[in-house]
Amino acid sequence: MRQLFRYTGSVTRWLDEREQTTWRSYLRMQSRLHAELHRRLQAESGLSLADFDVLVALTDRPDERARVLELATSLDWEKSRLSHHLARMQKRGLIGREECDDDGRGNYVVLTADGRAAIDAAAPGHVETVRELVFDALPADDLAALGRIAEAVLTRVDRP
Amino acid sequence: MRQLFRYTGSVTRWLDEREQTTWRSYLRMQSRLHAELHRRLQAESGLSLADFDVLVALTDRPDERARVLELATSLDWEKSRLSHHLARMQKRGLIGREECDDDGRGNYVVLTADGRAAIDAAAPGHVETVRELVFDALPADDLAALGRIAEAVLTRVDRP
DNA sequence: CCAACATAGGTGATGCGTCAACTATTCCGC
DNA sequence: GCGGAATAGTTGACGCATCACCTATGTTGG
Numbered sequence: 001m002r003q004l005f006r007y008t009g010s011v012t013r014w015l016d017e018r019e020q021t022t023w024r025s026y027l028r029m030q031s032r033l034h035a036e037l038h039r040r041l042q043a044e045s046g047l048s049l050a051d052f053d054v055l056v057a058l059t060d061r062p063d064e065r066a067r068v069l070e071l072a073t074s075l076d077w078e079k080s081r082l083s084h085h086l087a088r089m090q091k092r093g094l095i096g097r098e099e100c101d102d103d104g105r106g107n108y109v110v111l112t113a114d115g116r117a118a119i120d121a122a123a124p125g126h127v128e129t130v131r132e133l134v135f136d137a138l139p140a141d142d143l144a145a146l147g148r149i150a151e152a153v154l155t156r157v158d159r160p
Numbered sequence: 161m162r163q164l165f166r167y168t169g170s171v172t173r174w175l176d177e178r179e180q181t182t183w184r185s186y187l188r189m190q191s192r193l194h195a196e197l198h199r200r201l202q203a204e205s206g207l208s209l210a211d212f213d214v215l216v217a218l219t220d221r222p223d224e225r226a227r228v229l230e231l232a233t234s235l236d237w238e239k240s241r242l243s244h245h246l247a248r249m250q251k252r253g254l255i256g257r258e259e260c261d262d263d264g265r266g267n268y269v270v271l272t273a274d275g276r277a278a279i280d281a282a283a284p285g286h287v288e289t290v291r292e293l294v295f296d297a298l299p300a301d302d303l304a305a306l307g308r309i310a311e312a313v314l315t316r317v318d319r320p
Numbered sequence: 321c322c323a324a325c326a327t328a329g330g331t332g333a334t335g336c337g338t339c340a341a342c343t344a345t346t347c348c349g350c
Numbered sequence: 351g352c353g354g355a356a357t358a359g360t361t362g363a364c365g366c367a368t369c370a371c372c373t374a375t376g377t378t379g380g
Contacts, residue, residue, distance in 0.1 A: 013288070014287060015287060018303075019303070021307065023290060025307055025314065026310045028314060030190050031236070032236075032314060032317045032318065033313055050365095068329060068330095069327085069328065076191070079328080079329065080330080080369075080370095081367055081368070083331085084330090084368095085365095088366085103328075105374060106328060106329080130175070131175065134316075135175070137312040137313055137315070137316045138313075142308055143178075143179070145305035146185075146305070146306075146309055147185055148302055149305070149306055150182070150185035150188070150189035151189075152302070153193055153293060154188060155297070156292065156297045157189075157193055157196050158192065208336085228359060239359070240340095240360080240361085241337055241338070242359095244336075244338095244360090245335095263358075264345050265343095265344060265357070265359065266345090
């Protein structure tokens with residue numbers, strides 16, 4: 001990452017050469033992978049990765065509808081982010097809103113026919129991209145390691 | 161990710177249960193990790209991860225100066241993104257500009273004293289966070305796997 | 321009942337990232 | 351040298367993410 005070894009007097013434990021190489025590779029991979037997934041999805045379907053996630057979360061629901069905060073929880077998004085995003089998606093006709101009878105504050109977010117068509121059209125290509133860029137590139141044991149790594153890091157991040 | 165198995169007639173090879181679990185874990189990990197690294201860096205130093213990367217790239221240079229497109233290349237950023245970001249960083253006094261004698265179109269980006277102070281103050285805490293959230297969480301063989309995985313995926317993404 | 325509080329959700333400002341278009345210089349072939 | 355292509359860098363528009371704050375409705379203890 002750079003001459004991080006300059007601060008040798010600090011209490012910080014610096015990264016050694018291998019750690020530094022690994023970290024740089026990870027950062028570069030995640031940035032390039034995200035960009036490429038986004039680019040292809042956008043080009044093939046006009047959806048962003050965020051759109052895709054919202055639509056997937058909606059189709060996961062029994063009635064293809066959900067309260068805004070339910071959706072925010074299952075996406076692990078801030079409600080404000082979701083609110084802004086839903087407004088844009090609604091303008092594009094991908095989702096709609098319905099009154100919530102038992103809670104006057106609430107809203108249901110519903111999948112529109114256009115929204116369903118969009119996710120149905122986008123999903124196969126996106127899955128194929130993920131397979132091509134990730135799963136086809138990894139032997140079984142590295143795949144298993146990836147799962148372990150993700151869970152281990154998540155445990156650290158989620159319990160600070 | 162959802163009922164991706166619906167499209168069984170398609171040519172797409174779907175993800176099996178283990179692949180799907182792994183993929184979801186990865187997505188969640190990368191999103192939470194990035195958010196947490198950003199949050200802590202921001203709280204402790206007022207720098208964003210992007211600011212950090214730019215400042216690190218600059219301190220990597222012999223004279224702590226670089227042409228804009230050089231910087232863009234080493235960061236692997238689009239020149240437009242960098243241009244916008246440099247404008248914001250300049251407004252905050254983290255970097256400055258200098259005329260380029262041998263190329264009238266060009267600019268040198270230079271690290272200011274404030275910029276150097278900021279990166280010096282931010283780096284130890286950031287490295288410590290990375291160590292705590294990632295390296296301390298992983299046994300040596302998973303760390304090695306992470307390096308292999310990142311390189312394997314990068315090869316796929318970079319050669320389409 | 322009603323005041324205090326909690327909850328559902330939206331809004332506006334600001335920073336960030338991408339795209340397409342633009343300006344200004346330099347390079348290169350004639 | 352000069353006209354067109356290439357290069358360095360910026361700009362504006364727009365989508366996206368976060369933050370702080372706001373409104374409206376529901377809930378609850380006295």
